[in-house]
Amino acid sequence: MAGDVYSLKEAAGRVGVAPITLKRWLLEGKVEEVPRNRHGWRLFREQDIERISSFARALPAPVRRDVPAERLTVASLFSGIGGFDLGFQRAGFAVTFQCELNRFCSDILSKHWPDAPRAKDIKEVSGAAIPLSDVWVGGFPCQDVSLARMGKRDGLRGRQSSLFYEFARLVGENRPRVLVIENVPGLLSSHQGRDFGIVLSTLAELGYAVGWRTLNSKNFGVPQSRQRVYVVGCHRDPRGPSAILFEPERSQRDAAPSTTNGKTSLSPFKTIVGHPRKTGPVTQAIAYCLYACSARHTGTDWSRTYVCYPKDGRVRRLTPRECEGVMGFPKNWTVPHPGFHDIEDIDSLRYHALGNAVTPPVAQWLAERIKSYLASHESVSTSCAAVAGA
Numbered sequence: 001m002a003g004d005v006y007s008l009k010e011a012a013g014r015v016g017v018a019p020i021t022l023k024r025w026l027l028e029g030k031v032e033e034v035p036r037n038r039h040g041w042r043l044f045r046e047q048d049i050e051r052i053s054s055f056a057r058a059l060p061a062p063v064r065r066d067v068p069a070e071r072l073t074v075a076s077l078f079s080g081i082g083g084f085d086l087g088f089q090r091a092g093f094a095v096t097f098q099c100e101l102n103r104f105c106s107d108i109l110s111k112h113w114p115d116a117p118r119a120k121d122i123k124e125v126s127g128a129a130i131p132l133s134d135v136w137v138g139g140f141p142c143q144d145v146s147l148a149r150m151g152k153r154d155g156l157r158g159r160q161s162s163l164f165y166e167f168a169r170l171v172g173e174n175r176p177r178v179l180v181i182e183n184v185p186g187l188l189s190s191h192q193g194r195d196f197g198i199v200l201s202t203l204a205e206l207g208y209a210v211g212w213r214t215l216n217s218k219n220f221g222v223p224q225s226r227q228r229v230y231v232v233g234c235h236r237d238p239r240g241p242s243a244i245l246f247e248p249e250r251s252q253r254d255a256a257p258s259t260t261n262g263k264t265s266l267s268p269f270k271t272i273v274g275h276p277r278k279t280g281p282v283t284q285a286i287a288y289c290l291y292a293c294s295a296r297h298t299g300t301d302w303s304r305t306y307v308c309y310p311k312d313g314r315v316r317r318l319t320p321r322e323c324e325g326v327m328g329f330p331k332n333w334t335v336p337h338p339g340f341h342d343i344e345d346i347d348s349l350r351y352h353a354l355g356n357a358v359t360p361p362v363a364q365w366l367a368e369r370i371k372s373y374l375a376s377h378e379s380v381s382t383s384c385a386a387v388a389g390a
């Protein structure tokens with residue numbers, strides 16, 4: 001813009017907020033309106049930007065932090081059996097909070113994180129109950145957006161997937177610096193993309209720059225083709241999501257090209273798992289995607305992946321323990337406490353929870369990248385804290 005007059009986008013950048021936030025402040029009368037040009041575009045002068053910046057600086061900063069300041073922290077919502085939590089923990093994060101409605105999943109969480117504060121129904125959680133955490137992670141239920149539903153998809157209006165709005169409500173109350181949402185790729189196409197548009201615009205309204213990437217677990221050392229969408233939001237940092245989600249070569253920043261580490265790998269599909277001797281089992285190198293085995297969710301479910309014994313002509317499904325391996329969890333991760341009573345259903349509960357989970361190696365990759373991002377943006381975060389209550 002010519003001279004000392006700025007557009008809404010430029011002014012927002014100078015203040016350090018998303019344009020949508022600045023627009024909201026103007027519409028809500030939180031900051032005084034500015035003159036418009038003959039086309040109706042707002043024109044911001046230096047003194048307007050100074051006035052709006054003072055408003056932003058005066059907003060309350062978050063103060064609570066319940067673990068040592070030197071430790072990065074993650075709070076998880078829709079925690080399931082803790083796929084995100086395990087990946088982030090492996091990257092050095094402390095898990096500050098979990099929220100999970102399902103009794104079996106909560107039991108598994110309490111086995112692995114006995115000391116983490118844990119809530120049940122997200123609808124009953126208030127932001128004040130969640131310790132201040134650097135990162136929030138959550139894969140809201142996907143049933144209503146999943147293509148595996150094989151019928152009309154209710155999308156974000158559905159009973160389960162509308163829980164996204166509860167997540168957004170809590171994000172609005174606490175404004176963590178970084179958030180990660182995981183979901184099935186069907187989220188991208190639900191209601192011709194309008195649902196995904198709502199996810200993005202809701203987060204933008206809350207002051208988050210948002211990016212997304214589809215990642216397949218098979219590229220992270222997991223023996224399963226499992227594609228999921230990962231949405232990353234960074235509070236008031238438009239460069240954050242791409243720095244986290246995309247390697248420097250992809251975003252064309254100044255970086256040396258990647259090199260292979262050690263021997264060049266074959267295609268994962270060419271690797272032979274098991275030893276097909278006369279009676280030995282034959283398995284695929286890469287399993288099909290595991291789904292939660294609920295008839296409502298999908299008619300095909302995880303059982304498409306089989307182990308066969310050619311000599312005997314026998315075929316069997318994967319055991320829950322094998323499913324843990326196929327999801328990248330440690331063995332017996334989903335064995336509940338001895339006191340858990342639905343003994344007859346344990347296998348089904350394990351299959352279902354595993355089919356819903358995030359694969360920890362992908363979560364760990366994201367966590368490592370977020371860690372680097374947070375380390376390189378330490379000074380930015382300090383200045384952002386002054387406007388984090390907007």
Ligand SMILES: C[S@@+](CC[C@H](N)C(=O)[O-])C[C@H]1O[C@@H](n2cnc3c(N)ncnc32)[C@H](O)[C@@H]1O
Pocket residue numbers: 077078079080081082083084099100101102105120121122123138139140141142163353356357358359
């Ligand atoms: C897609 S799964 C997330 C799995 C998780 N990321 C993992 O790695 O296991 C969604 C989870 O949300 C939980 N959930 C559903 N409704 C909920 C509610 N009202 N409050 C809290 N959790 C809920 C489900 O029980 C399920 O475990």
